[in-house]
Amino acid sequence: MTDQDIIGRIKEILIEEFEVDEAIIKPDSNMYEELELDSLDSVDLVVALENEFGFKIDRTRDEEALRHMRTLNDAVAFIKQKIA
Amino acid sequence: MSLNRVVITGIGAVSPYGIGVPVFIDKLFKGESAVVNMEKEWSPAINDLMCYVGAPLMEPINVKGIPRKFRKTMGKTAVLTYLAVNEAIEDAQLNEALLSSGRLGISFGSSTGSAESTERYFVEHINTKSARSLPSGIFFQVMSHTSAANIAQAFNISGRVISPNSACSSSAQAIGFAFEMIQCGHQDIMLCGGSDELHVTTAASFDLVQAGSFKYNNNPSATPRPFDQDRDGTVCGEGAGCIILESEASAKKRSAAILGEVIGFATNASGVHMAHADGDSIVNCLQDALKSANLKPADIDYINAHATGTVIGDASEAEAVRRVFNSNHVPVSSLKGYFGHTLGASGVLELIAVMEMMKTDLILPTRNLDTPDEVCKGINHVQSSINKKINTVVKNSFAFGGINTVLIIKRYIA
Numbered sequence: 377m378t379d380q381d382i383i384g385r386i387k388e389i390l391i392e393e394f395e396v397d398e399a400i401i402k403p404d405s406n407m408y409e410e411l412e413l414d415s416l417d418s419v420d421l422v423v424a425l426e427n428e429f430g431f432k433i434d435r436t437r438d439e440e441a442l443r444h445m446r447t448l449n450d451a452v453a454f455i456k457q458k459i460a
Numbered sequence: 461m462s463l464n465r466v467v468i469t470g471i472g473a474v475s476p477y478g479i480g481v482p483v484f485i486d487k488l489f490k491g492e493s494a495v496v497n498m499e500k501e502w503s504p505a506i507n508d509l510m511c512y513v514g515a516p517l518m519e520p521i522n523v524k525g526i527p528r529k530f531r532k533t534m535g536k537t538a539v540l541t542y543l544a545v546n547e548a549i550e551d552a553q554l555n556e557a558l559l560s561s562g563r564l565g566i567s568f569g570s571s572t573g574s575a576e577s578t579e580r581y582f583v584e585h586i587n588t589k590s591a592r593s594l595p596s597g598i599f600f601q602v603m604s605h606t607s608a609a610n611i612a613q614a615f616n617i618s619g620r621v622i623s624p625n626s627a628c629s630s631s632a633q634a635i636g637f638a639f640e641m642i643q644c645g646h647q648d649i650m651l652c653g654g655s656d657e658l659h660v661t662t663a664a665s666f667d668l669v670q671a672g673s674f675k676y677n678n679n680p681s682a683t684p685r686p687f688d689q690d691r692d693g694t695v696c697g698e699g700a701g702c703i704i705l706e707s708e709a710s711a712k713k714r715s716a717a718i719l720g721e722v723i724g725f726a727t728n729a730s731g732v733h734m735a736h737a738d739g740d741s742i743v744n745c746l747q748d749a750l751k752s753a754n755l756k757p758a759d760i761d762y763i764n765a766h767a768t769g770t771v772i773g774d775a776s777e778a779e780a781v782r783r784v785f786n787s788n789h790v791p792v793s794s795l796k797g798y799f800g801h802t803l804g805a806s807g808v809l810e811l812i813a814v815m816e817m818m819k820t821d822l823i824l825p826t827r828n829l830d831t832p833d834e835v836c837k838g839i840n841h842v843q844s845s846i847n848k849k850i851n852t853v854v855k856n857s858f859a860f861g862g863i864n865t866v867l868i869i870k871r872y873i874a
Contacts, residue, residue: 395528416532419596 470552470704493681511672515697515800535574535601540700548702565619567638569630575659577601632807632857636725654804655700684769686794694768697800701808724753724868742780749866767794797827807857
């Protein structure tokens with residue numbers, strides 16, 4: 377799976393489930409400041425990513441990485457590490 | 461301490477007839493019934509239900525009209541609330557500065573949080589045994605103060621928030637408590653009211669305690685029948701209503717249109733029975749409300765009854781009205797026969813209808829009241845429309861739990 381494939385699937389989630397305007401989604405968009413997700417959305421986003429990419433979050437081990445996941449590119453790196 | 465006068469400066473309604481005050485008033489004053497057969501919707505969920513009549517909202521809701529940021533924490537109850545509050549805010553012309561001034565608060569209740577969301581919450585938990593299978597917003601749809609809390613977020617309100625969750629008396633209590641807060645100067649403006657969604661478990665709850673109508677499943681417009689000898693229970697409906705209460709000084713300062721005045725309020729508990737209305741405590745509540753308004757029974761021009769069409773409740777209310785008003789002069793009617801019992805929304809929706817009656821000098825009759833029951837006699841039942849100027853009105857609202865609430869409103873005279 378290429379980075380572009382992963383970004384495409386994250387974009388789909390952001391558009392379909394979080395109703396984010398497709399035009400403002402860029403790989404380096406800050407999901408909280410620019411795409412206006414909030415802390416509740418971040419919980420739902422992690423569950424959506426788990427379901428989409430077939431991995432499970434370990435809340436103790438992954439907490440630090442999730443806290444620093446701000447952009448789509450950050451999410452790509454995290455997902456690649458989880459499904460490696 | 462002198463108390464502030466409290467006036468009404470805006471209204472909003474979602475009733476079984478549709479979304480907005482105009483459709484509510486139009487269909488109600490045409491005498492239409494909003495009660496329909498619900499067997500197709502309800503029988504798959506509960507197979508031994510007897511009551512198959514309800515008054516659901518007849519108009520689809522465009523939920524996408526509510527920004528997702530706010531909608532994600534709203535179940536249907538809060539969505540209905542949002543629509544009614546939004547209309548009332550526009551009607552009262554409240555701007556953003558006022559909404560977030562800290563001098564404007566919320567008093568808004570419902571019987572429960574969203575029943576639909578509660579069902580989903582527990583079904584998911586039981587089936588998946590996982591805490592992560594539900595969206596993060598669902599608890600905020602389920603919690604009892606979902607309406608008040610969601611309005612505060614959606615309209616950026618920073619004043620007081622109170623959520624009376626007293627079942628069918630929720631909105632009347634909400635208005636009363638807001639009235640007292642403004643009287644005492646704690647807030648200048650309050651968004652008040654109540655809401656409830658129609659869910660099969662609501663109908664089942666009334667069915668279980670033998671308070672739901674079931675003899676008219678095939679003739680839904682003939683029920684409920686408040687005060688009638690052939691009444692057999694109430695019909696649950698859904699909706700939301702909002703009225704804006706404001707101190708007279710605040711309303712005058714911003715040149716707001718004044719639609720009426722709240723002048724009296726009382727609420728009490730019967731302490732007698734959880735499900736049955738009690739005449740003695742209703743008498744006390746009516747007398748306390750009259751006292752709070754410095755009025756005598758003879759000063760009242762019209763009583764808008766709570767009467768839901770239950771055998772015991774209607775008789776208790778008729779008895780109490782007879783004892784307090786001690787004569788046959790005050791016209792009494794109930795609106796439940798038109799659009800059912802909208803539970804937490806009933807007090808405020810019926811008050812909005814009363815305001816229209818005051819505006820048009822027309823008292824609506826009790827729909828489906830063909831023959832007053834012997835135990836409901838001795839009061840002046842309105843069985844056909846009356847053209848009469850009404851200045852001062854008593855609004856009754858009672859609830860499971862033995863809760864009684866009485867509001868008194870008046871035509872505004874500066």
